[in-house]
Structures are given as C-alpha cells and as structure tokens.
Amino acid sequence: MPTVVITGANRGLGLEFVRQYLADGWHTIACVRRPSEALSALEGAGHLTISTFDLVDPAAMAAFAARLGDAPVDVLLNNAGTMGRGSFAEQGLEPFRFGVANAEEWAEVFHLNVFVPMKLAELLVDNVAASEGRRIITLTSMLGSMALNTLGGLYAYRASKAAVNAMMRSMAIDLAPRGIIAAPIHPGWVKTGLGGDRAPLEAPEAVAGVRRVIASLTPENNGQVVSYAGEAMPW
Template identity: 45%
Template sequence: MPTVLITGCDTGLGREFARQYAADGYRVFATFLDPAKAANASDLAGNVEALSLDVTDHAAISELAARLSGEPIDIVVSNAGIGHPHKPFGQMDYPHWRRVLETNLIGPMKIAESFADHVARSDLRLMAFVSSRMGSVNLNLTGGAYAYRTSKAGLNMMIRSLAVDLAPRRICVMALHPGWAATEPGGRVPVEESVAGMRGVLHRAGPHHSGSFVTYHDQLLPW
C-alpha cells in the first residue's frame, strides 16, 4: 500500500487524516507538535509511526527527511497550522503574526523542499497543503483576519510556484480547502466528512490538477 506523511496530527484534521489513511491500509508517518501526544497515539490503529515535529523547527524537518531518506512517500499532507486569535485592524499582535507565517507558510515550504525527493521516488507523487478560502484574494469581501489570511494567500502562491517547479518530476501539488470544519466553535462540516472529501480529491488527482485550489467537495476556488 502507499505511504503518506501527515503533519499536525495532534488534533482535528491531521488526526483524522492519519486515522482514515491507516484504516484504509496506508503506511502512515504522523507528526505531532506535542511529543506526549505522539507517544500516546496508540489509538491510531494500523501501520502508523508517530513522530514528534514542530514545522517551525527547520533543523528537525531536515533530520526527519534524512531519517526517512530511503522511504518513497506517495502523499505528503501538510496540515499543521494555526489561526486564532484574529486581531482587528488597529490591534495587531505582530509577534503572533510572525508565528502564524512561520507555521502556515514557511514551515510548509521547508516540508516541500525536504520531502520532494521522497515524493518523486513514489508511485502517486502527491503533495497536498491544507489551505483555506480565507486565503483567496477574490473571495475576501469581509476583511480582517490579517495574519491568517496573509499566511494562506502566501501558501497559495507558494503552491502555484511549486506546481511549476516540480512539474518536471511529475509531482502534483494541490491546495485544499477543508470547509468550515468542526475543529473550532461554529464549525459546520464534520471533521470526518471534510477529510474524506479531501482524500477523495487527492485520489482523483492527476498531473493536470497540479497547481489547483480545490474545496473538500471538489470545487475549484478562485485565487
């Protein structure tokens, strides 16, 4: 069966990605920010290896890539991210903004650079990044959420560039919108449904989908 690497498996979408892929027989490398949660991930049944990783720690990412150097990885799911609190204009928390950019944008780029060789050696050759429609410039009609929006808009641009740069290696790179998943108060899309939908998008993806920005129910979003 294929192999998948998933970041941000402590809770929510990442945890569900790991659970669903493992249940379908995939070999899963699941990374956790909290080492204690990685150590207690025995509830993830199947072929799951729990690993501690902070995506803002570039040395740790390089070390993990070296540790897995002999492993072809069919799918990389870059899911780790932070959002709240959304400070309004005039009350910006700039240290928090920098942390959001480090986690949501720069960390995923380091993941892409570090694991491109692993993906290129696989059969499926997929890199998926959990983005958000809040990163769409065209769809921003309500303003606010500066830190989160800019991190996801930057992520989307990064994905478009990766799609071009990795095309010679036949790696498909996609941005996925999970919907307003029930990982936070008010979320309406069940986590299981969101992840199943995103997995379906990836299952149907081919080289011609590279550089796409797609919802969990397989609808294209404007940049």
C-alpha cells in the same frame, strides 16, 4: 503499501487524516510536537509511525527527513496550521481585527503556515518523486481567497493562506517535470479547535472529501485551489 506524511496529526483534521489513512491500509507517518492520547490510541490500528518534533525547529525538520532516508512518500500532507494567538472559535473576529497587528504573531503564523510546508517539500521532494502517488498537498482556506473576502479581518491568517496558494502554484510548475502534483486544498469550514463549534462540517466528512480530491488530482489540476468537494476555488 502507500505512505503518507501528515503534519499536525495529534488533533483536529490531522488526527482524522491519520484515522482514515490507517483504516485504508496506508503507512501513516504522523508528525506532532506532542502526541495526544487520541493519536497514541491508534497505535496498533495499522502501520502508524509517530514522529515527535517541533515543525518550527529547522534542525528537527532536517533530522526527520534524514530518518526517512530514501523511503518513498506518496503524499506529503502539510496540515499543521495556526490563525495566530487568539481563538477564532471562542472570540470570533476580535483578536484578528484591524488595529492589533503584532510582528511576532505574524512571523509565527507565516513560519508555520507558509515556510514549514515549503521547507518540508524541499526536504522530502526526492521521497515524493520516488513514490507512485507523487503528491504534495498543503491545506489552504477559503479565507485566503481575494474573491471570497467580503468580511475583512483575520489579516495574518488570510495573508498566510493567500501565500500558501502562491507557493503551491510555483511548486506545481517547478515540480511538474518530476511528475509531482502540488496543490492547495480547502477542507471546508470544519468543527475543530481552529474552526470552532459553529462550523457546519464534521472532521470525518471534510477529511473524506479532501482524501477523495487528493486521490483524483490530475496534472490538469496542478496548482489550482480545490475544495474538499472537488470544486475549483477562486484565487
């Protein structure tokens, strides 16, 4: 039975990843800081392990890795992410405009979106290398693309996802000798707490697409930015 580790698995895309991997018969390890009713309701729907800890607590992350021991992890899926303290869904670009940059908020966004996937990859790399799947995935965004930025704004989030792309590129190069594929995948613009109601995609469709891409990645894709539809995206 393959194993997937999913962060931010209590709602949004993370919860849908849990549903779909469970339905497919995977041992699904859901990392959350607060289990939701929707996640708890999936216990019994398959081989689900809920691991409750705050990703931004380094000691808690290390303890999670220690609990895993040497268990193989086929897919490490870094899904948890944040835009910052405002709500794009409710307030649009206003909280993310030029003129309101805040050091604490930038640190929070970079810590969760960039540092946590990096550190978790370091902590679990032996588990991933010991698996059949050998994939480390971090969800990125088209908002991190230089070429696709025609609207401006969203400074911390855009910068963090551009950093994710740079980080995953290095990881792809460094871990290729161990047979690991590392890639940033854009899930599309999806109706979630982060994406808001105006998003064109529903979570089941986006997640099914991302899962297809994860399954079909080859060493040739290593380090590329790929969309949920399987298309290479510009940096």
